[in-house]
Amino acid sequence: MDKYQTFEYDVIIIGxxxxxxxxxxxxxxxxxRTALVCKSLLGKAHTVMAEGxxxxxxxxxxxxxxxKVHFRDTMKGGKYLNQWRMAQLHAQEAxxxxxxxxxWGAILDRTRDGRIMQRNFGGHTYxxxxxxxxxxxxxxxxxxxxxxxxxxxxxxxxxxIRWLLTDNGQIAGCFGYQRxxxxxxxxxxxxxxxxxxxxxxxxxxxxxxxxxxxxGHAMALWAGAELIDNEFVQxxxxxxxxxxxxxxxxxxxxxxxxxxxxxxxxDQRFMFDNIPEMFQGEYAETQEEATRWVDAVVAxxxxxxxxxxxxxxRDVVARAIRREVRAGRGSPHGGVFxxxxxxxxxxAIKKKLPSxxxxxxxxxxxxxxxxxxxxxxxxxxxxGGIRVDPDTQETIIGGLFAAGEVAGGMHGSNRLGxxxxxxxxxxxxxxxxxxxxxxxxxxxxxxxxxxxxxxVATELLHPFESTDGENPYSVHEDLRELMQENVGIVRTxxxxxxxxxGIKQLRVRAANVKVGGNIxxxxxxxxxxxxxxxxxxxxxxxxxxxQRTESRGAHTREDYPxxxxxxxxxxxxxxxxxxxxxxxxxPLELPPPELAVLLExxx
Amino acid sequence: MSQKISLQIQRGDQAENEMVDYTVDRAPGMVxxxxxxxVQAQDAPDMAVRWNCKAGKCGSCGGEVNGIPKLMCMxxxxxxxxxxxxxxxxxxxxxxxxxxxxxVSWNYEVNKKxxxxxMDLPEGEEPRFTQADADRVQEFRKCxxxxxxxxxxxxxxxxxxxEEFAGPRFFVRTAGLEMHPLDVEDRIPLLKDxxxxxxxxxxxCCTEVCPENISITDNxxxxxxxxxxxxxxxxxxxxxxxxxxxxxx
Numbered sequence: 001m002d003k004y005q006t007f008e009y010d011v012i013i014i015g016x017x018x019x020x021x022x023x024x025x026x027x028x029x030x031x032x033r034t035a036l037v038c039k040s041l042l043g044k045a046h047t048v049m050a051e052g053x054x055x056x057x058x059x060x061x062x063x064x065x066x067x068k069v070h071f072r073d074t075m076k077g078g079k080y081l082n083q084w085r086m087a088q089l090h091a092q093e094a095x096x097x098x099x100x101x102x103x104w105g106a107i108l109d110r111t112r113d114g115r116i117m118q119r120n121f122g123g124h125t126y127x128x129x130x131x132x133x134x135x136x137x138x139x140x141x142x143x144x145x146x147x148x149x150x151x152x153x154x155x156x157x158x159x160x161i162r163w164l165l166t167d168n169g170q171i172a173g174c175f176g177y178q179r180x181x182x183x184x185x186x187x188x189x190x191x192x193x194x195x196x197x198x199x200x201x202x203x204x205x206x207x208x209x210x211x212x213x214x215x216g217h218a219m220a221l222w223a224g225a226e227l228i229d230n231e232f233v234q235x236x237x238x239x240x241x242x243x244x245x246x247x248x249x250x251x252x253x254x255x256x257x258x259x260x261x262x263x264x265x266x267d268q269r270f271m272f273d274n275i276p277e278m279f280q281g282e283y284a285e286t287q288e289e290a291t292r293w294v295d296a297v298v299a300x301x302x303x304x305x306x307x308x309x310x311x312x313x314r315d316v317v318a319r320a321i322r323r324e325v326r327a328g329r330g331s332p333h334g335g336v337f338x339x340x341x342x343x344x345x346x347x348a349i350k351k352k353l354p355s356x357x358x359x360x361x362x363x364x365x366x367x368x369x370x371x372x373x374x375x376x377x378x379x380x381x382x383x384g385g386i387r388v389d390p391d392t393q394e395t396i397i398g399g400l401f402a403a404g405e406v407a408g409g410m411h412g413s414n415r416l417g418x419x420x421x422x423x424x425x426x427x428x429x430x431x432x433x434x435x436x437x438x439x440x441x442x443x444x445x446x447x448x449x450x451x452x453x454x455x456v457a458t459e460l461l462h463p464f465e466s467t468d469g470e471n472p473y474s475v476h477e478d479l480r481e482l483m484q485e486n487v488g489i490v491r492t493x494x495x496x497x498x499x500x501x502g503i504k505q506l507r508v509r510a511a512n513v514k515v516g517g518n519i520x521x522x523x524x525x526x527x528x529x530x531x532x533x534x535x536x537x538x539x540x541x542x543x544x545x546x547q548r549t550e551s552r553g554a555h556t557r558e559d560y561p562x563x564x565x566x567x568x569x570x571x572x573x574x575x576x577x578x579x580x581x582x583x584x585x586x587p588l589e590l591p592p593p594e595l596a597v598l599l600e601x602x603x
Numbered sequence: 604m605s606q607k608i609s610l611q612i613q614r615g616d617q618a619e620n621e622m623v624d625y626t627v628d629r630a631p632g633m634v635x636x637x638x639x640x641x642v643q644a645q646d647a648p649d650m651a652v653r654w655n656c657k658a659g660k661c662g663s664c665g666g667e668v669n670g671i672p673k674l675m676c677m678x679x680x681x682x683x684x685x686x687x688x689x690x691x692x693x694x695x696x697x698x699x700x701x702x703x704x705x706x707v708s709w710n711y712e713v714n715k716k717x718x719x720x721x722m723d724l725p726e727g728e729e730p731r732f733t734q735a736d737a738d739r740v741q742e743f744r745k746c747x748x749x750x751x752x753x754x755x756x757x758x759x760x761x762x763x764x765x766e767e768f769a770g771p772r773f774f775v776r777t778a779g780l781e782m783h784p785l786d787v788e789d790r791i792p793l794l795k796d797x798x799x800x801x802x803x804x805x806x807x808c809c810t811e812v813c814p815e816n817i818s819i820t821d822n823x824x825x826x827x828x829x830x831x832x833x834x835x836x837x838x839x840x841x842x843x844x845x846x847x848x849x850x851x852x
Contacts, residue, residue: 040653040655040663041653041663041707041711042711043661043748044655044656044661044662044663045655046655046656048655048656048660048661048747049656049658049660049661099729102730103722103730104719104720105719105720105722105780105783105785105786107737107740107741107744107783108737109734109737110732110733110734110736110737113731114731114732114733115729115731117734132741132744133741135660135745137660138660138744138745138747139744142744146714146719146720147719147720149714149715149719150715150718150719155711157708157711180700180704180706209654209655209656209657209661210654210655211655242631242632243630243631243632243633244630244631244632244633245630245631245632245633245634245637246632246657246658249657249658250658355659355660358659359658359659362659362677362679363632363634363677363679364632365632471644471645471648472648473643473644473648474644477644515648515649516647516648516649517647517648517649518649520616520651520700520701521651521700521701521702521704522648522649522651523643523648523649523650523651523652524643524647524648524649524650525648525649527648
């Protein structure tokens with residue numbers, strides 16, 4: 001082990017998106033020696049792609065909003081499978097976290113009276129998303145990055161962590177490689193915060209960047225932590241569908257928040273026919289009413305109409321689009337139409353949705369101020385993740401914390417748009433704080449087992465030994481196709497079993513891929529290693545989906561189309577056992593009476 | 604339309620590198636980064652390239668395509684003539700690591716020199732400013748840090764003044780702070796001295812390559828130069844400042 005470069009820190013944060021940066025700022029503010037380790041350059045993490053906004057009940061635009069309504073919306077959007085305490089803390093603390101960002105220099109769009117502007121989004125009762133046009137994530141990440149620069153946080157860029165080192169159920173450090181040099185590196189740490197994001201690269205149509213290879217999910221599982229709610233993978237209703245180059249690229253929900261409507265090939269606004277029972281009475285029932293709502297919102301008035309059904313939750317809209325396409329009422333390239341051109345002026349579109357305008361103009365030759373967009377669902381977010389204590393974000397491994405997308409439980413079976421940016425601020429801060437406190441309570445580092453480090457190092461170099469294997473890219477492509485086909489928006493027992501069989505075969509191929517070249521900045525090698533994370537987590541998702549024999553939120557079973565109240569009492573949790581992973585049912589924790597009462601009207 | 608695309612891609616490290624020919628299938632709407640991914644998938648899994656979002660939002664995939672600094676995920680292959688190979692090289696102004704990846708760490712060091720945003724509102728007072736004030740700063744905050752402006756700037760590219768000159772990216776960043784409606788820090792002396800604003804002779808090359816269409820020269824650099832002049836070279840103002848020192852000019 002001595003031959004490897006070794007660093008020592010109180011707190012190590014793995015991942016430098018919003019959650020990781022916020023955690024690092026907090027940990028270093030508490031006085032912990034803190035390092036941020038990230039796979040890309042600083043400021044490039046997936047958070048930069050977040051577009052629509054950060055949800056917080058600031059009540060700047062509609063004074064009726066407060067944390068209780070946000071809590072209710074979040075629980076309802078998650079079909080009540082959320083960890084209630086996380087949803088509560090999130091709703092209560094999000095406004096403070098957003099105001100704090102502003103005090104660190106973030107420039108958010110303004111209301112007419114100069115306060116933070118908020119926009120409407122799916123599933124949120126009131127306009128709640130603080131935003132900057134359609135590049136909110138960039139503003140957040142840059143604000144956090146520039147704040148962090150002056151805090152004395154060490155940043156290890158382009159460094160991939162591959163293995164968590166533990167000592168009797170306590171965190172001891174982690175092990176990985178520098179992407180640039182290929183050299184291995186050992187980090188000793190008293191606390192580690194996982195902030196590694198999601199798993200979207202397991203699907204072929206996705207809005208996620210290459211980084212979303214399930215590293216954090218897999219490493220936590222391997223180390224003995226639990227993963228919760230893995231069957232729930234969010235397909236965002238509106239990704240680009242044409243040309244192939246941009247298939248899956250995100251189109252912000254903000255387009256619909258700004259008045260955009262969904263149409264099928266027969267020019268019908270099909271969302272009016274897709275309002276689920278639990279949302280009946282909350283959405284406009286006629287086009288006239290929906291238009292009245294948009295007109296009021298555009299004029300900065302409190303609407304006297306109900307919101308358009310295009311703003312239903314993402315699970316509902318994604319399924320409805322899929323249904324239209326399957327029924328033969330899709331657009332030429334297999335999506336549906338999203339129209340903002342006939343709703344808002346060209347000037348307003350360019351002002352509120354500048355990167356959408358730019359993206360379509362440059363990449364699809366479509367001018368969204370005059371023409372309709374073609375859109376379809378794209379794999380976007382996993383509700384599933386590392387199971388944590390709601391208050392401290394600590395896992396069952398002492399000193400191991402998780403925040404942001406890689407943590408599970410907050411969003412239940414379906415996340416509301418805008419709730420991930422607030423999630424990562426609220427729980428990034430909490431994780432950083434408690435990780436620093438935990439480090440403070442430790443007198444010394446836990447022991448690292450040198451044999452474990454050597455074993456992992458040998459495994460990591462294995463892909464260079466293969467001389468006749470296939471290219472890792474082809475194995476990855478096949479996994480993505482398999483998951484897209486069989487573990488997509490709508491699932492069946494048969495498809496899921498086929499996926500498990502397919503994963504088994506892909507494991508054999510993945511073990512034998514050939515990468516070529518050397519260890520210096522070698523993306524083929526990096527991908528060859530990531531295949532293991534992706535295969536393991538794909539299997540966990542698939543097995544959980546197989547086990548949950550009902551439809552709820554983002555998990556739809558064609559063979560079990562109804563929501564089953566009995567299943568509403570359980571979360572599924574994945575745990576590593578001797579040679580396998582067990583998926584077990586655990587009872588859902590119910591909110592205390594004072595919070596339960598907030599949800600009562602909904603049952 | 605030809606069904607194939609010819610590419611010449613720079614391979615190798617600082618010590619040894621060469622242009623290598625590749626051919627990939629053409630697909631509708633393809634961008635240069637797609638072509639590189641196709642090469643990785645079929646011929647060269649180890650070809651080093653940085654990319655993340657593939658949607659023009661993260662600024663990772665800067666390179667030089669036919670000699671022009673470009674964001675490769677936003678650069679359509681059909682912008683180039685079909686009968687000639689497209690040449691792809693790493694950004695020239697930074698030390699090469701391997702293939703299309705270069706060492707941009709200098710930029711992160713420069714960033715550390717710029718004092719953070721500082722607000723001076725009484726505890727509990729809600730910041731208020733207009734959208735017009737926000738708009739002016741938001742233009743600068745659109746920057747995705749692709750560093751193409753740094754790559755093309757002759758002060759860096761041809762004269763290698765990295766020790767004395769911060770480059771357009773960091774003038775944009777400083778402008779975003781200096782023109783922030785709530786900021787009270789003064790970075791004008793820093794701009795004049797350590798960040799070397801005076802080296803810029805406003806040739807506007809940076810503005811031309813900016814994928815976010817930020818008017819770097821007109822809206823950031825020139826107003827900052829004016830502020831430097833106001834603070835340091837206006838004799839009358841200088842006198843006033845000596846007699847009546849203020850926190851921010």
